[in-house]
Each structure stands twice: as structure tokens, then as C-alpha cells.
Amino acid sequence: MANIFAFAECRGGQPRKVALEAVTAARNAADASGGGEVHAMVIGAPGIQSVAAELGKYGADVVVVVEHAALAHYSPEVATATVSARLAGGSYRAAFFSASAEGKDLAPRVAARLRTGLASDITAFELTAEVLTAQHPAYIGKAIATVRLTGKPALVSLRPGAMALAEAPRNPRIETAAPAMDPAAARVVVSAVEQRGAAKLDLGEAPVIVSGGRGLKEAANFKLVEDLAAAFGNAAVGATRAVTDDGWRPATDQIGQTGRMVSPQLYVAVGISGAIQHLAGMRASRVIVAINRDKDAPIFKVADYGIVGDLFEVLPSLIEAVRKARAEE
Amino acid sequence: MAMNLSRHYFYAPANPPTNLSERGSQLKIAVCIRRVPDTEMRFAIAADGKSVDSSGLKFDISDFDGYALELALRLNEKQSPGEVVAVSVGGDATPEILRKAFSIGADRGIHLVSDPVPADGFAIAGALAAELQGQGFDLILFGRVATDTGNGTVGPMTAELLGLPCVTAISYLEISAGKGTAHRELEGATEIVTFPLPAVLTIDEGIARARLPTLKGIMAAKKKPIDTRPAVLGPSALTIERLEFPPERAAGRIVGEGADAVPELIRLLRTEAKVL
Ligand SMILES: Cc1cc2nc3c(=O)[nH]c(=O)nc-3n(C[C@H](O)[C@H](O)[C@H](O)COP(=O)(O)OP(=O)(O)OC[C@H]3O[C@@H](n4cnc5c(N)ncnc54)[C@H](O)[C@@H]3O)c2cc1C
Ligand SMILES: Nc1ncnc2c1ncn2[C@@H]1O[C@H](COP(=O)(O)O)[C@@H](O)[C@H]1O
Numbered sequence: 001m002a003n004i005f006a007f008a009e010c011r012g013g014q015p016r017k018v019a020l021e022a023v024t025a026a027r028n029a030a031d032a033s034g035g036g037e038v039h040a041m042v043i044g045a046p047g048i049q050s051v052a053a054e055l056g057k058y059g060a061d062v063v064v065v066v067e068h069a070a071l072a073h074y075s076p077e078v079a080t081a082t083v084s085a086r087l088a089g090g091s092y093r094a095a096f097f098s099a100s101a102e103g104k105d106l107a108p109r110v111a112a113r114l115r116t117g118l119a120s121d122i123t124a125f126e127l128t129a130e131v132l133t134a135q136h137p138a139y140i141g142k143a144i145a146t147v148r149l150t151g152k153p154a155l156v157s158l159r160p161g162a163m164a165l166a167e168a169p170r171n172p173r174i175e176t177a178a179p180a181m182d183p184a185a186a187r188v189v190v191s192a193v194e195q196r197g198a199a200k201l202d203l204g205e206a207p208v209i210v211s212g213g214r215g216l217k218e219a220a221n222f223k224l225v226e227d228l229a230a231a232f233g234n235a236a237v238g239a240t241r242a243v244t245d246d247g248w249r250p251a252t253d254q255i256g257q258t259g260r261m262v263s264p265q266l267y268v269a270v271g272i273s274g275a276i277q278h279l280a281g282m283r284a285s286r287v288i289v290a291i292n293r294d295k296d297a298p299i300f301k302v303a304d305y306g307i308v309g310d311l312f313e314v315l316p317s318l319i320e321a322v323r324k325a326r327a328e329e
Numbered sequence: 330m331a332m333n334l335s336r337h338y339f340y341a342p343a344n345p346p347t348n349l350s351e352r353g354s355q356l357k358i359a360v361c362i363r364r365v366p367d368t369e370m371r372f373a374i375a376a377d378g379k380s381v382d383s384s385g386l387k388f389d390i391s392d393f394d395g396y397a398l399e400l401a402l403r404l405n406e407k408q409s410p411g412e413v414v415a416v417s418v419g420g421d422a423t424p425e426i427l428r429k430a431f432s433i434g435a436d437r438g439i440h441l442v443s444d445p446v447p448a449d450g451f452a453i454a455g456a457l458a459a460e461l462q463g464q465g466f467d468l469i470l471f472g473r474v475a476t477d478t479g480n481g482t483v484g485p486m487t488a489e490l491l492g493l494p495c496v497t498a499i500s501y502l503e504i505s506a507g508k509g510t511a512h513r514e515l516e517g518a519t520e521i522v523t524f525p526l527p528a529v530l531t532i533d534e535g536i537a538r539a540r541l542p543t544l545k546g547i548m549a550a551k552k553k554p555i556d557t558r559p560a561v562l563g564p565s566a567l568t569i570e571r572l573e574f575p576p577e578r579a580a581g582r583i584v585g586e587g588a589d590a591v592p593e594l595i596r597l598l599r600t601e602a603k604v605l
Binding site: 077117136139144150188316326 | 366372374392393449450476478484486496497513517519523565566569572581583586587592602605
């Protein structure tokens, strides 16, 4: 009965959704491989211990709390040393990270330090006593690789949103641990974290994404896209590279091969042609709606529902209709 | 392809940095590049069921590695004359992409021979670290992620093996007096990160769009040297068991034309797709 490790990413003193996903995955892995314990680690400024209850709700038996005044922001070197020390000291069967910006930074460093295998950015997995097999989108999502890991612990980073949260409540034991290196000795230092737009939903977490392309003609017309997103209420705004290149939207809104890869419940593509590089980032969405005046636009090949027409005519009535539908709920 | 500097927030200081290394202000930069199938092409799964059938495919430098190369060239244009070395682990066709890097502006190449290229990024990182160790590079640049593997692991793993400071997925860079400041885009936030040189960086798209080879560059590329050595691979713990196409999306439909189609769309989103 081996224990499973989960790295629980926090920001601003709160566990991120991806932290709960990592704990859920670790819980599943522990239960499927003989019922070991789930040990979740949090690193942060003094007070971060308060997230323990939330991690317990998703199945953490132990929460390892690493608090230090210099660790309010992510420190790649301190996190690598501290996670590696914990993994080297326990006989963990597997360790779960998120394939978030932070987890993608941390997991490979830990894998290299421990000389163990890492399955990166996976969407599903199966764990036995001997091997871990996992599904990983490769070739910009055009193919799915099934990878097999033999190292112990087997390291995994989970694609955000791929793991459905499941509660498995318990009252976790708290263990405190010191950082495995002096934060003052770190060479790489995060000096600030600047929040983009206060309450905006992140593309990776939003259930609905409304995305605009060059068909909007100019930056000011993105108001229509924003209004549609606001009508849904739970939507984030995305864009094509044509649009971010022209500075109509920030580069961080870009969806596609060289931007964000997203898979919301609903993706609404407005004035987007559907270039292969754009499809790479959104074709895994559950439901796709496209609005384009060109009936032959490639976006209609992946869209579940399409409206052929002028977006400047369609959007105002769609915004109204979505508002009404939401009000009726 | 047009480069729009203002949009990419790229900044290199007007005053050359000081105390960078014994070479004064010159930067010695390695750019690790990977040969990948052209992402616009359709491909078939090979008979082994584990890899892509490469027959008839075009190959190129992976997107983000192109941005890394561009960044290296721009840093050296501002702070010349340094050196930009392209390094790649791969089989017989690898010199092709090293020459492409030359035609864009890299000065020389290192081909670490391994055929096949291992699936475990750690094995590749081992070969790169063994080669780059102790060569006096100020910066070792990687793509944020390779377009074929989709892993994003080789850069930070190499940094770890070399014991060098590392910042991943950077969208902005400023270098001055042997120190760097980079930005990383997190979900919903930007991280401002400082680090000393030498360092390993992995490059996101926002930083610099790749330039195209020039005729002059293509001519010069023929004379630039490639060192060829066997790759000293690190150990592998990861193998690929299967490669498959994801299930096709069920054929969609055109609901209608213009604003008149909106009520039907709403009905379908509610009753059929159940997303509203
Ligand atoms: C290496 C590389 C990486 C790339 N990475 C990305 C990436 O990550 N993400 C990305 O998006 N792109 C990427 N691209 C760019 C991509 O190839 C396309 O150029 C881009 O996606 C096109 O954006 P678009 O659909 O907004 O513009 P267009 O292709 O110009 O399409 C505009 C669409 O709007 C429609 N339209 C116009 N007016 C109206 C109207 N009034 N009403 C309704 N419809 C209208 C038109 O019919 C057309 O279909 C990449 C390219 C390369 C080479
Ligand atoms: N075979 C290789 N040779 C040289 N560099 C590589 C190789 N494979 C990966 N890299 C580098 O590592 C980055 C990340 O690759 P990956 O971890 O496979 O996503 C790439 O963008 C390259 O910069």
C-alpha cells in the first residue's frame, strides 16, 4: 500500500482549482492501487495552513505545510528542493502536479533532480503497482499518445480541467515542514505577480469561451464579444493570433498552437476562419458554435452548430437571447 | 513574416551590459532546436502504431525554438559580436534544420547523433547537458514546448542537470549587467522574475516572431560548421506505447442564416447540447 503525493498549487493564499484536481487524481490513484494515503503539499507565506481543510475535502489524508515569510510567491528553486526532499524521503508510488504554468515549471525540475520519469500534460491515467500509463495529447492535439512510466515515484502533470473534481472528505493531519533550502539563497526570484483584470475568469477555467477573430474588423468591436461573454456570465474572452498580432487583444488571450490550449464546455467562435493553428487550441471543446459570413470557412468543419451570417447583425440578437435565457434559469 | 516590435514588448537595453563574462558584453548563446513535422500537414500513424509515418512529411524547426533563435539573434545584434550556437539531438536529417538555423543567422551548429530520438525528454536533456556543460554559455535557450511532443520538459530538466538558474515560458526579457528580468504569463497573472547569468530560459511566443531565411543567409549557411558527435543520452523511464488519432468530432450542422437563426441556436444549446 503505497502513498501518493500531490502538489497543491496556491495563489493569494487560496488553493487553485488545479490543486483540487491534483488531490482528486491522487485520491483516485491511491484508491485504485491499494488504498494508500494521499499527502498533499502546500508552500506559501505564514497562514497557508488554512487551505488544509479544503484539500481534505478532496481526499488528502495528510497536508504537508511549508510556511515561510519569503514564500508568498512561487520560488522554483525552493519548491524543487522541498518537493524533491519529501519525495526522496517517503516511498511514494506516484506524484501529481498540475500542468499549469507553475506545475509545468516545477514537475520537470523535480523529475530531473530525482532521476525519475515524468508524464507531462496528461488527460487520463491508470496506475498499477508496477507501471503508470497515461494519455497525453501530442502533435498539437492531432494525436493522443499513450505513455508508460516505470520510474518510482512516477511523476505526472495533469492538464487543467481534465480531471473532474470529486469530493472524498476527511479531516487531514497537518505536518509542518521547513523549506529544504534557504529562500534567501534562491537565484531565481519572483519579485512580483501582477494580476490581469481583477475578476476575469481565466481561459483555462472558464466553462464558456467567446472568441473573436479578424472578422470583427477593429479592436473597438470586441465590445460585442465581451457583451456576449457577459451575457453568458461564466465566460472568458479569447482571440486568434491575427487579432493579438494586431494588438486588438493582449497576447495572453490567444488560443491555438502557439497560444493557450482550451477545452471549455462551450466555445463560441465569432469571425474566425478556423486556421489549423487556431483549431489546435480549441477543437477539444465539448460544444463549438461558429458565426461566420463565409459558409465555406473551415471553422464550420469542427463546429457543432453554425450560423452563416454577418456577425454585426447576428451578435446583437444573440446577446439579447442569451441574456434572456440566463435570466430564465 | 512582419515583426512588430512594439507588440512583442521585446526590449534590449541601449547600453550594452557590463561584467557579463570574460568576453565583456558579448553573449555566447546556445539555442536547442528540435526537428518536427510541419504542423500544417496531415500525417498517418506508422505501422508500429507508436509513431508518425514520416514518409512524404515536411519537417521544420519547432515553432517556439524559432522564437528562441530569433531572441538570441536580436540579443546579439544589440550586443554584438557574440555567438549563437544551434544544438540539436537527432538522426541523419538533423543537419537540415541546423542549416536552416544558419540561414536565419546562427553562427555554428552541434549535431548530437541519436536515431531514434528518445521519447523521454530526460534522455534528451542528459545529452544536451553533457554537451553544454562547461562551454561558457551565458544563455541556453529552449522552446517553451515542442509542437510534436507537447511536453515542455527538456529545458527545465537540462537546467537542473547543469545546476543553472532557469526561467520557463518567458514572454519578455531584459538583460543588463549579468542579470536578467523576465516575465512569465500565468493563468490570469504575469510573474516578474529576476535571475543571474548564466541561465537557461524557455521561450514563449510573445517574445519575438521568427524571421525568414535570407538568400545571403542561405549562401552563408553552406560554410558554417557543424560539429557532429554521438549523443550521450540520459536514462529513459518513459516510453510511448501507442499513438492514435482522437475520435473525430461528430459532423456539425448549419443552424441557419443571419439573426433569424438565433432562436433555433438557443433552443439547441439548451435542449440538445445542454450548455445553456
Ligand atoms: C507558426 C504559426 C503559429 C500560429 N499560431 C496561432 C495560434 O496559436 N492561434 C491562432 O489563432 N492563429 C495562429 N496562427 C495564425 C493562423 O494561421 C491564422 O492566420 C489565424 O488564426 C487567422 O485568424 P482569424 O481567423 O481571426 O482571421 P482570418 O483568417 O482572416 O478570418 C477572419 C474570418 O472572419 C470572417 N468574417 C469577416 N467579416 C465577417 C463578418 N462581418 N461577419 C462574420 N464573419 C466575418 C471571414 O469570413 C473569415 O473567415 C499561427 C500561424 C503560424 C504560421
Ligand atoms: N531532440 C532535441 N534536440 C535539441 N533540442 C530539443 C530536442 N528536443 C527538445 N528540445 C528542446 O526542448 C524544448 C522542449 O521540448 P519538449 O520538452 O519535448 O516539449 C524544445 O522546444 C527544444 O528547444
